Each structure stands twice: as structure tokens, then as C-alpha cells.
Amino acid sequence: MLEGRFITLGVTGGIAAYKAADLASKLAGQGAAVHVIMTRSAGEFVRPLTFEALTGNTVNSDLFVSSPGLKMPHIDLSGQADLLVVAPATANILGKLAHGIADDLLTTTLLASTCPVLLCPAMNVHMYANKAVQENIVKLTEFGYHFVEPEVGRVACGHFGRGRLAGTGAIMRAITVLLQSPGDMKGLTVVVTAGGTREPIDPVRYISNHSSGKMGYALAEAASSRGARVILVSAPTALPQPPGVEPVPVETAREMHSAVMRYYPGADIVIKAAAVADYRCERQAADKIKKTGEKMTLELVRNPDILAELGAGKREGVTLVGFAAETSQLEKNAREKLSGKNLDLLVANDVTVPGAGFGSDTNIVKLFFAGGRVEALPEMDKLAVAHKILDAVMTVRKTNK
Numbered sequence: 001m002l003e004g005r006f007i008t009l010g011v012t013g014g015i016a017a018y019k020a021a022d023l024a025s026k027l028a029g030q031g032a033a034v035h036v037i038m039t040r041s042a043g044e045f046v047r048p049l050t051f052e053a054l055t056g057n058t059v060n061s062d063l064f065v066s067s068p069g070l071k072m073p074h075i076d077l078s079g080q081a082d083l084l085v086v087a088p089a090t091a092n093i094l095g096k097l098a099h100g101i102a103d104d105l106l107t108t109t110l111l112a113s114t115c116p117v118l119l120c121p122a123m124n125v126h127m128y129a130n131k132a133v134q135e136n137i138v139k140l141t142e143f144g145y146h147f148v149e150p151e152v153g154r155v156a157c158g159h160f161g162r163g164r165l166a167g168t169g170a171i172m173r174a175i176t177v178l179l180q181s182p183g184d185m186k187g188l189t190v191v192v193t194a195g196g197t198r199e200p201i202d203p204v205r206y207i208s209n210h211s212s213g214k215m216g217y218a219l220a221e222a223a224s225s226r227g228a229r230v231i232l233v234s235a236p237t238a239l240p241q242p243p244g245v246e247p248v249p250v251e252t253a254r255e256m257h258s259a260v261m262r263y264y265p266g267a268d269i270v271i272k273a274a275a276v277a278d279y280r281c282e283r284q285a286a287d288k289i290k291k292t293g294e295k296m297t298l299e300l301v302r303n304p305d306i307l308a309e310l311g312a313g314k315r316e317g318v319t320l321v322g323f324a325a326e327t328s329q330l331e332k333n334a335r336e337k338l339s340g341k342n343l344d345l346l347v348a349n350d351v352t353v354p355g356a357g358f359g360s361d362t363n364i365v366k367l368f369f370a371g372g373r374v375e376a377l378p379e380m381d382k383l384a385v386a387h388k389i390l391d392a393v394m395t396v397r398k399t400n401k
């Protein structure tokens with residue numbers, strides 16, 4: 001899959017440096033030309049020979065020493081690269097990069113690069129939570145660097161929390177997305193909604209649904225990797241922030257409504273993957289409701305239908321995409337929602353089918369186009385489904401021109 005791609009892999013000095021060997025091996029195994037740059041501290045944890053054996057290429061670590069085939073290491077290793085990956089990325093490298101410091105081969109290569117750069121932080125839990133580190137990550141995200149968030153777990157120093165280098169699988173997935181990016185959504189602003197809204201009953205309880213947010217997050221990630229500016233209006237989920245997107249966290253349907261309306265005037269595409277509660281409690285109790293009789297009744301009132309409102313006042317040039325999670329009569333319900341809400345595209349799935357339901361990493365969807373065409377997709381990873389949906393959106397936009 002990565003045949004012929006030139007990947008520069010920066011390895012910095014953390015205990016997770018040994019895991020970079022697995023990553024280098026997987027990248028080389030998929031046909032990429034992997035050129036490793038190690039910082040001086042990385043050399044304290046792993047030996048260059050490990051990477052040289054796995055990649056077949058000389059490891060570079062000195063700014064002033066060229067290895068065979070490279071005239072100026074920092075210029076060649078940035079200029080020839082299709083992608084630069086730093087794994088693990090320590091707090092130190094993030095700090096240097098955020099402040100434009102270039103004092104060794106890796107930092108000069110990073111500053112000289114024009115290709116996408118993927119940073120995979122790994123460090124002690126408290127270091128990762130440190131305000132300076134978090135501010136540097138925000139700054140680097142704004143600069144356009146891509147991230148694979150560290151995992152939550154036990155780190156080498158014994159602490160538990162977020163800081164462990166993301167798994168090789170997650171890093172490989174991010175690499176594939178970045179290298180496959182067709183860049184066809186450059187200049188477009190996409191608003192994506194995700195997750196299941198929460199409608200409060202009292203200060204400790206709420207009404208919600210089984211939406212995990214995975215489909216919406218995959219769409220946000222895919223659109224961002226294709227060059228779009230992505231605003232992700234998300235109800236609470238357990239998912240890490242996709243690289244490069246602007247997060248707008250909300251809880252209730254009404255909060256989602258006002259967030260979507262705020263960003264709609266600047267949007268070219270709105271994709272409503274969120275599972276929005278159709279009803280909310282008429283009154284939210286100020287105090288926790290105590291149990292009394294055998295039965296209790298909650299009085300519910302309708303929430304605004306965000307997508308229907310957008311459809312009713314649709315601007316020229318805007319593409320509206322809706323979702324329908326159904327348990328029966330998929331085609332009939334899908335067509336009704338498509339025309340009833342004045343959409344360009346409706347993505348429907350039968351949530352009772354294994355591999356297509358809430359929380360699943362895969363999805364099986366049917367795309368219903370405004371013109372009447374229907375395209376059934378096989379079971380696919382949600383990121384692959386997201387790219388298919390975006391392909392369909394771009395086709396619709398071309399034909400509507």
C-alpha cells in the first residue's frame with residue numbers, strides 16, 4: 001500500500017522509542033522507503049542498528065555528517081519525503097517545534113519540510129497533561145501538524161493515564177490517510193455533527209442514545225485529510241480529537257442547533273451524522289429527582305429538527321448530507337427523509353445488521369442521492385465509508401454546478 005513512498009521517521013528519546021522499531025518494520029513491510037532520524041537521546045534507548053536492519057537504510061542522527069546518497073541530510077530527508085512521522089514525540093521535540101527551534105538534524109529537517117508531518121506524542125502522564133505541553137499541541141495543530149493522540153494506560157514510570165504511545169495500528173492508519181489524501185476538498189468548509197445528544201432530566205440523569213460518534217469522527221478526519229477546514233460539532237463521545245479539525249463540543253440538541261446555525265453561513269457542506277434527540281424534557285428538575293411511587297412520567301417536548309431547518313432555507317452551493325439509522329423499512333424511510341428535509345444525499349444504515357450498528361468500527365450503508373440513484377456499499381471500516389461518502393458529496397457538487 002505504501003509502495004514507492006518516502007517516509008522520514010523521527011525517533012526521539014523516550015522509552016517508547018523501542019516501539020518505533022515495530023512501526024519502521026511495518027512501514028518497510030508495506031513497501032515504503034523508510035529513513036530514520038534519531039535524536040541523541042533516542043540513541044540512549046535503542047541502537048541505530050535496529051532501524052538499519054529493519055529498513056535497509058542508514059540511520060541519520062548528525063546534522064553535519066551525510067550518509068550515502070544524501071548531500072545535505074536535513075534538506076534531503078525533508079525535501080524527498082512524502083511524509084514525516086515523529087514517533088515517539090517527546091515533550092521536548094513538541095516544545096522545540098512549537099517555538100521554531102532547530103538545533104539538531106531532526107528539528108532542522110522538521111522546519112525545512114513542506115510535506116505533511118505526523119506527530120505521535122508519548123511521555124509521562126503528568127508531562128502530557130502539563131499546560132505548556134498542551135499549549136504546544138494546540139499551537140502545532142493550528143500550524144497544520146497532524147497528531148495521533150497517546151493512549152490511556154500504564155506508562156513505563158508506573159503512572160496510569162494518557163501518555164502511552166498510540167498503537168502501531170493507529171499510527172499506520174493515520175499514515176495511510178495522510179498519504180492517500182487526494183486534496184480535493186481544499187478551500188471547502190465542512191461542518192460535521194457527531195455523537196448522541198444528551199437531554200437532561202435532572203442534574204444527574206439524561207436521555208440519550210447508543211451513538212458512539214465514530215462515523216462522524218471518521219468523516220471529520222477524512223474531510224480534514226482531504227484538505228477541508230472541518231468544524232466538528234460533537235455531542236459527548238469517548239473518541240480522541242481527529243487531527244486538524246476545529247472542535248465545538250455540545251451536549252443537548254438545542255446547543256447543537258445553535259452551534260450548527262453559527263457555523264452554517266460559512267459552510268459549503270454540512271454532514272449531520274449526529275443522532276439528535278427528537279424530544280427533551282419539558283422541565284429539567286433543579287434537584288435530583290427522588291423515587292416516590294411505582295410509576296413516573298416524564299413530559300417531553302419536541303426539539304428543533306436542525307437538518308430540516310437547514311434544508312428549508314438551503315443556500316445555493318451548499319451540500320446537505322443526512323443520516324438515517326433505521327431498524328425497518330430502510331428504503332422508504334430514507335427516501336422520505338431525503339425529500340422531506342431537502343437533502344442532496346442521505347446515508348442510511350440498518351442498525352440491526354451486525355457490522356452496521358452503533359459503536360461498531362465498520363458500517364454497511366446505502367447512499368440515496370437526490371436524483372433517485374442508490375448506491376449500496378459493502379461492509380467497510382468507518383474511515384473507508386467516510387471517504388466513499390465524501391467521494392459522493394464531491395460528485396454531487398460537480399453535477400450541481
Ligand code: CTP
Pocket residue numbers: 193253272273274275276277278303304305306307308321322323324325337
Ligand atoms: N436530525 C437533526 N435534528 C433533529 C433530529 C435529526 O438534524 N432534531 C438529523 C440527524 O442528524 C440525521 C437526520 O436528521 O442526519 C435523521 O433524520 P430523522 O428523521 O430525524 O431521523 P430520526 O431522528 O431517526 O427520525 P425518526 O425518529 O422519525 O425515524
